[in-house]
Amino acid sequence: MESIDNSTNTGSVEIGTTHLQAPAESAVVPRPCSAVVVRSAYKQYNQTAVLKDLNLTVPDGKIYGLLGPSGCGKTTLLSCIVGRIRLDSGEIKLKGKFISDIGYMPQELALHEELSIKETFIYYGYIFDLSRETIEKRARELKDLLELPCYSLVLSDLSGGQQRRVSLAVAMLHDPKLLILDEPTVGLDPLISQSIWELLIELTSKGKKTVIITTHYIEEAKQSHMIGLMRKGTLLSEATPTELLTSCDCSYLEEAFLKICQSHVAKTNSFKIPIKQPTRRFSYARDLPPPPLLNNKLFTFGRFKAQICKNFFLLTRNIPFTLFLVCLPIIQTAIFNITCGRDPEKLALGVFNEEISNGFHACSKVHVSSNGCFLDGRTAVSCLMLEKLKEKSFTLVEFSNIQDGRNAVVSNDVWAFIHFSSNFSGSLATKIVTGSDATNDTLTSSTIVAWVDRANKYISEMIQRDILDSYSNVIESILFTCGISKKIGYSPLQIQNPVYGIKNPSFIHYAAPAIIALCAFYLPAIYTAAAILSEKEGGVIERVVLSGMNFIEIALAHITVQILFIAIQTSLVMIVMFAIFQNPFVGDPFPVFVLLTLIGVGGMCFGFFEAILCKTMTEAAFLGIGTNFLLKFLCGMMWPIEGIHYLLRNVSYYLPLTLSTESLRSLTAKGLKVNHPSVYLGYMSILSWIVVFSLVSYLLLKIKRDVWTKT
Template identity: 70%
Template sequence: MLHDPKLLILDEPTVGLDPLISQSIWELLLDLTANEGKTVIITTHYIEEAKQSQMIGLMRKGTLLSEASPTELLTSCNCSYLEEAFLKICQNHVAKTNSFKIPVKQPTRRFSYARDLPPPPLLNNKLFTFGRFKAQVCKNMYLLRRNIPFTLFVIFLPLIQTVLFNIACGHDPKHLSLGILNEEFVGNSGKCSLTQTKNCFLDENVSVSCLVLERLKEKTFELVEYTNEEDGKYAVKENKVWGFIHFSKNFSDNLAIRFNDATDISDENGTDISDSMFDKGTIHAWVDNTNKYMYDMIKKEVFESYTDVVDSLFNKCNKSEKLGNIPIRLLEPVYGNKKPSFIHYASPAIIALCAFYLPAIYTGATIISEKEGGVIERVVLSGMNFIEIAFAQVLVQMIFIIIQTTLVMIVMFLVFDNPFVGDIFPSFTLLTLIGSGGMCFGFFTAIVCRTQTEASFLGIGTNFLLKFLCGLMWPTEGIHYLLRSVSVYMPLTMSTESLRSLTAKGLGLEHPSVYLGFVSIFSWILVFSLASFIMLKLKRDVWTKS
């Protein structure tokens, strides 16, 4: 009563107490029901204790004999006391029951007539009852409606995750510091003159190094100038710059000679000096290789800047731009574009991971929370079975999964314009199945684990396991060959590849890389469901509080 409950269930609250105290308790209970809208339920074997109640239910041997107000009971039985009325009602019930007996007149008959008794209370052998299922669904919906912040958090959590992923991950870094030493203009690269760019660098003194540096600035690199090679290398070691680029003296002249005729170059003594010329006409770079992605990006940007400059210079010399290219030509990609982004590769994996783990977390946390609070134990004791509990949870979860999948696909493919060239229906269906698989995994977690702590450890452990083995963070082709055979059968490996084939490649359901993903996640749904059923049969006290 200190917690101001809406429902009070009391067992013999005034039996054996002083009459004055008993009267004060009843006055309090009547005031709670009349003025504060409370409901009070009293169980007692002392009938007179309940004479001030609004409604009385009389039970004998598990059967409800009568239910009426005290006045109606006394009037119908023509009695002055409830004890006397209860006695008459019991006698009438026994007489009515015995009237169904049929006397046996022929002792030679080998059968007898059973009494027509009412069925025992709560006797229900049905595997599924819609009434109990509906009650469980209503209970779940009421809990969500009473906790609006939590409900909104569950709905918008994948939306927040995908937005943060698209904003924070997968984009090329900008404004990186890059050290330079241009010996063509030592200590003063600002003297680089762009007025000479109209001339042919094969015939005139055009500073190719300045053109390369200008192109790097256009790519948002922040250039830091050094006067000697040792200072530049030391800056890389001290993490002041990501890399250091060195242009030798007469770099442009040696580069022009290299393209003019590199095979007939010799000094005045006839000694071949082509190796020296090649070295002085080469860009030397030292890059921090501890971050592979940064190393590959800087290397690619420097290479592209150089090739762009050389192509433009050959064009000004009225020569084919192909003369400066390496003898490899990358044509239009079969899938994707020429400048792919890591986010395009990772987006299907992030969607699949959110679709799997968010339903798993919510389902497991909800069931374990109710188990710790004793809610599930009470509903099971009242006659509800696991199928009804599971189906009620599935119905609520499917609503969440559909809403979450819709929001995630809108954000990922419409708002942030990630590649989507396939049909939307197979992709939506696959994500719904992945969410259903996560929900079944949540059921399994709730059955196996007794506390939220155990479930948290299991969820975090499997999360990292799937990230590493399912090709979410790195292609499965790079996994050790011993684990590669195991990775194929993990829950999200084939389904993620199937989603990538649907969204980025536009393949149909008839393609193996697509339909195998559906087969894989559907198989895991069956595995988790079967494992949950087996654990229910083998494990004792599944629904009791630890």
């Protein structure tokens, strides 16, 4: 940064396009050395010039009031001075050399309203690398100077005026030489506004501080030592209040400002003033190093410590929210285990049993013996079947004819309807004894006929499975009782004990790894994006960036805190899913813990990507919800990827959670080691996505015009 020479200026005052001379006795008055000098400043957005060949000089140790209507370019000019925005052409020179020489107070509060005054001072003090003792000393001085309330009060509990004073105190905390205040009195009570002006006058009374203050309350700026009047990106006049009033022959600044504006409008309407096109000479980048590069360092421990402290302050400020954050994945996995994957119970099953004249409720009154052979005609096999179905938690509904039972299925009164013929047991015995010699009537009478509502695939297949299982169990039992080999009743296909898993797995056993992976990925993503975007929308990010913070320090501090939460959440989820609800787990828990932690880190990196890409939390919410549904359907979470359309199947393998979810299944249900391809490919996949999200986020930081970058 180039320092400013101690040059002098004449006492002439430029108003509009005329050159008005100050009173004779002050025709040649030495000006103090300048704290800020802007020359030939030009800046445009979307082909619209915001600053047009602007020249400005701020005397050292004085209050400079920058006046003008909203949209005239005041905030843009200040952003250029503090390094938030780069000029398209022109020069800005400051007397100070480091970002700590500047204290900036934006128009909005731009502070964490969840922090107390003390925590806010600690946070910004660490950003400027102040020691704890220095922070406490400065805090006491500012408390007396600004009449701040109790340090333990949270900012959200303060009045608007108290919040503005805290914001001013933050700007002054590191004792800067140059204070830049963007409309500090807007919306405040006149008494509070006057107290702020009295404070500024006191600060500059000894010439040790320079203040640039913007306001559209023209009369209050009369207390400034120098006034600059802006309109449409141009500085119309720069003079002391007395010089302005004398030159315009006015009693009030507002009247003088109106005269100057009218003169400017008249002259610009009389002839078209050519606007000097900017030469693409970015001298500003050399003269004023961007504040985020404090002392040209990308990382300092002080700023990193500030972010760590701020994150913990916010977490401890709202203990219920923090506990909810920790317990949310536990709640989700517990509810999932309680509500999903369990076989439905008490399903209505219609029955018409012609074998028992008084209905199937009379089964217990007939001679039913499981100890006798059914070939003796005393055992009603249909009753044994119905008893087995009751054991499987079906609710049996009796019908007196086939038509009523079928109509009950059509009207959704029952899920299925089964019919036993009047000679079911006898025909079944004849079929077993005669074998291939059985007549067609015998075969028909020994058959159970069922009508099933197949609109619900899972329930219909479960009903069919339970009916077949009940039939097989009854047949094997009665054959054994009769001394006949049970193998006669066996299905021609014999399924041996499973290689992996259990004999009758539930859907929850398939979905459990997917649910864990989804929670591990999206909870850190949601928290990360929400935490950063809330600061971004409130202007906090921009304020700390202008104080020297950069994205690397913000990200590293967030990662440090988040990894701690991810480790705790992962451990608790594993306990709930596998220890409490007894989902299949036959492997080593450590590789599972590591993989879930990596998935959480991948979700956190996706959250950073969202925070950089999206401007608002609404955009991030839509992006998060949309990708959540896509990953559920495309990553084999809701259904095996083998069932996905072949055009999307190959795409699925390259998505963040496909291979890592399959890796979780292999680790938990199969007990495979990390060196198995189905396991280590999951690790490689999520690690690759961590790198991808990080690189894309870095590129967005470089090319996207946002609070993280200089424009």
